[in-house]
Amino acid sequence: xxxxxxxxxxxxxxxxxxxxxxxxxxxxxxxxxxxxxxxxxxxxxxxxxxxxxxxxxxxxxxxxxxxxxxxxxxxxxxxxxxxxxxxxxxxxxxxxxxxxxxxxxxxxxxxxxxxxxxxxxxxxxxxxxxxxxxxxxxxxxxxxxxxxxxxxxxxxxxxxxxxxxxxxxxxxxxxxxxxxxxxxxxxxxxxxxxxxxxxxxxxxxxxxxxxxxxxxxxxxxxxxxx
Amino acid sequence: xxxxxxxxxxxxxxxxxxxxxxxxxxxxxxxxxxxxxxxxxxxxxxxxxxxxxxxxxxxxxxxxxxxxxxxxxxxxxxxxxxxxxxxxxxxxxxxxxxxxxxxxxxxxxxxxxxxxxxxxxxxxxxxxxxxxxxxxxxxxxxxxxxxxxxxxxxxxxxxxxxxxxxxxxxxxxxxxxxxxxxxxxxxxxxxxxxxxxxxxxxxxxxxxxxxxxxxxxxxxxxxxxxxxxxxxxxxxxxxxxxxxxxxxxxxxxxxxxxxxxxxxxxxxxxxxxxxxxxxxxxxxxxxxxxxxxxxxxxxxxxxxxxxxxxxxxxxxxxxxxxxxxxxxxxxxxxxxxxxxxxxxxxxxxxxxxxxxxxxxxxxxxxxxxxxxxxxxxxxxxxxxxxxxxxxxxxxxxxxxxx
Numbered sequence: 001x002x003x004x005x006x007x008x009x010x011x012x013x014x015x016x017x018x019x020x021x022x023x024x025x026x027x028x029x030x031x032x033x034x035x036x037x038x039x040x041x042x043x044x045x046x047x048x049x050x051x052x053x054x055x056x057x058x059x060x061x062x063x064x065x066x067x068x069x070x071x072x073x074x075x076x077x078x079x080x081x082x083x084x085x086x087x088x089x090x091x092x093x094x095x096x097x098x099x100x101x102x103x104x105x106x107x108x109x110x111x112x113x114x115x116x117x118x119x120x121x122x123x124x125x126x127x128x129x130x131x132x133x134x135x136x137x138x139x140x141x142x143x144x145x146x147x148x149x150x151x152x153x154x155x156x157x158x159x160x161x162x163x164x165x166x167x168x169x170x171x172x173x174x175x176x177x178x179x180x181x182x183x184x185x186x187x188x189x190x191x192x193x194x195x196x197x198x199x200x201x202x203x204x205x206x207x208x209x210x211x212x213x214x215x216x217x218x219x220x221x222x223x224x225x226x
Numbered sequence: 227x228x229x230x231x232x233x234x235x236x237x238x239x240x241x242x243x244x245x246x247x248x249x250x251x252x253x254x255x256x257x258x259x260x261x262x263x264x265x266x267x268x269x270x271x272x273x274x275x276x277x278x279x280x281x282x283x284x285x286x287x288x289x290x291x292x293x294x295x296x297x298x299x300x301x302x303x304x305x306x307x308x309x310x311x312x313x314x315x316x317x318x319x320x321x322x323x324x325x326x327x328x329x330x331x332x333x334x335x336x337x338x339x340x341x342x343x344x345x346x347x348x349x350x351x352x353x354x355x356x357x358x359x360x361x362x363x364x365x366x367x368x369x370x371x372x373x374x375x376x377x378x379x380x381x382x383x384x385x386x387x388x389x390x391x392x393x394x395x396x397x398x399x400x401x402x403x404x405x406x407x408x409x410x411x412x413x414x415x416x417x418x419x420x421x422x423x424x425x426x427x428x429x430x431x432x433x434x435x436x437x438x439x440x441x442x443x444x445x446x447x448x449x450x451x452x453x454x455x456x457x458x459x460x461x462x463x464x465x466x467x468x469x470x471x472x473x474x475x476x477x478x479x480x481x482x483x484x485x486x487x488x489x490x491x492x493x494x495x496x497x498x499x500x501x502x503x504x505x506x507x508x509x510x511x512x513x514x515x516x517x518x519x520x521x522x523x524x525x526x527x528x529x530x531x532x533x534x535x536x537x538x539x540x541x542x543x544x545x546x547x548x549x550x551x552x553x554x555x556x557x558x559x560x561x562x563x564x565x566x567x568x569x570x571x572x573x574x575x576x577x578x579x580x581x582x583x584x585x586x587x588x589x590x591x592x593x594x595x596x597x598x599x600x601x602x603x604x605x606x607x608x609x610x611x612x613x614x615x616x617x618x619x620x621x622x623x624x625x626x627x628x
Binding site for chain 2: 082
């Protein structure tokens with residue numbers, strides 16, 4: 001489903017250039033559970049941003065569902081993100097003035113889904129992540145774990161093919177972090193691909209496939225079939 | 227994205243940051259209110275002047291000697307045209323025109339009037355009995371000039387309220403003889419206090435028969451002839467007749483100027499409309515300033531909401547959608563600000579009307595509409611740059627910040 005071929009990403013920093021990704025090729029199939037590990041600065045977040053179409057590679061090609069998405073316009077990329085990719089962030093990134101339900105609804109609002117179709121999807125998802133009782137609360141009235149559940153529900157609402165989670169437990173205590181991971185794994189069990197970036201080996205070890213990165217290169221890949 | 231959702235999202239952003247929103251709205255509404263109040267002042271002045279004129283009687287045709295025209299530098303020398311004076315006979319001839327109700331000649335001079343030891347320099351109006359009606363004067367005591375042949379120089383006079391006060395004090399003026407220049411006149415009437423009317427202080431004049439004035443000033447001509455028609459509808463025809471008769475009497479020469487009250491009024495109207503426009507223009511500058519403030523605050527908002535914009539992009543908002551959201555915010559803000567401002571402006575002009583009842587300060591509808599339209603336009607125009615900046619934001623960068 002996701003195929004990266006010879007991806008390079010170079011950031012200009014002052015007069016120098018930082019090679020964030022070098023010659024990265026990766027193939028991820030539908031429904032896989034992959035963890036990406038590595039020390040900070042190893043390029044794992046850059047890789048996730050590229051896969052999420054939040055960033056463009058300097059060179060190389062990215063195929064999503066067989067389609068070359070590297071050359072798409074901003075407008076087209078936004079549509080791909082909307083329909084195929086769900087994000088979960090370390091800092092949740094909920095819109096503070098909107099209620100939990102409205103935050104979950106947001107991707108559908110942007111996609112122009114009719115209000116009558118939005119409401120059932122939102123309440124079903126809030127049920128699924130276990131916070132339907134807090135639907136009308138604003139983010140500042142929710143605990144960290146609850147916030148991340150809202151964020152996960154939001155990532156799910158457009159029924160994407162893959163969820164990209166960047167340190168989803170990085171801001172949570174141990175127990176809540178576990179609960180959140182269980183929730184994500186549950187969704188993966190229903191056929192959604194899950195890409196997890198973490199520097200926590202215990203957490204990363206739970207995935208079926210481990211990709212570890214050093215210095216912008218893929219150092220090891222337990223499921224390397226690409 | 228649905229329009230209703232765009233509006234709702236923008237509304238939530240505005241209400242979410244109330245201080246910022248209130249600030250921008252205050253700037254906008256003050257700008258709009260300034261336009262409304264200032265134009266209402268201009269409009270008030272226009273209505274005030276119009277009222278002054280109409281109180282004088284609108285069916286008035288004023289004739290004065292000489293042709294108001296621009297000729298070549300030497301025309302009068304070369305052609306040798308000397309305008310005929312307006313005479314009393316001219317005025318009498320105009321009485322025969324159909325539709326004319328009153329005709330009164332007018333001479334104005336200045337001379338010393340004295341009684342006993344008191345003397346005072348005053349404006350002398352030489353006219354006829356009809357002047358009372360034509361010029362809407364009011365009598366306090368006695369009678370006005372006698373209705374008689376205007377060629378008779380009867381030695382009577384009617385004095386203004388201030389003149390009476392200055393010369394006679396508490397004593398009765400009626401029947402007394404005053405001296406004007408080298409002649410004596412008997413006071414037959416006193417005018418009521420009525421103040422200024424078209425640049426002439428009626429309280430400070432002495433009115434004498436026109437023939438007396440001609441003798442007094444040794445001047446056979448008239449300053450002007452006032453013709454009042456029975457109705458507005460008869461003005462145009464009467465005006466043509468006045469011209470025709472005077473041309474005939476002046477050996478076929480068109481050497482008088484005939485002005486209708488309407489024409490004078492129209493001139494003042496134009497001047498005051500220009501004044502109102504100028505005021506509106508000045509006030510519009512404050513709207514521009516408000517627009518720049520909106521731009522500033524929106525730019526701050528964009529950098530404050532960097533993460534939010536990044537997030538919106540991550541969950542599938544296109545650059546166009548981000549632009550639209552910021553647009554909608556600015557449009558909504560300036561529309562609400564404009565409405566609040568026009569209400570404030572209306573309140574302001576209401577207050578002016580309460581404080582100065584003589585000034586009918588009603589803002590013209592076009593000014594209110596234009597002010598609100600300008601507010602919305604500047605709001606949207608000045609949100610272009612911030613919206614563009616927001617749309618261009620790198621989502622990956624935006625999200626990496628806390």
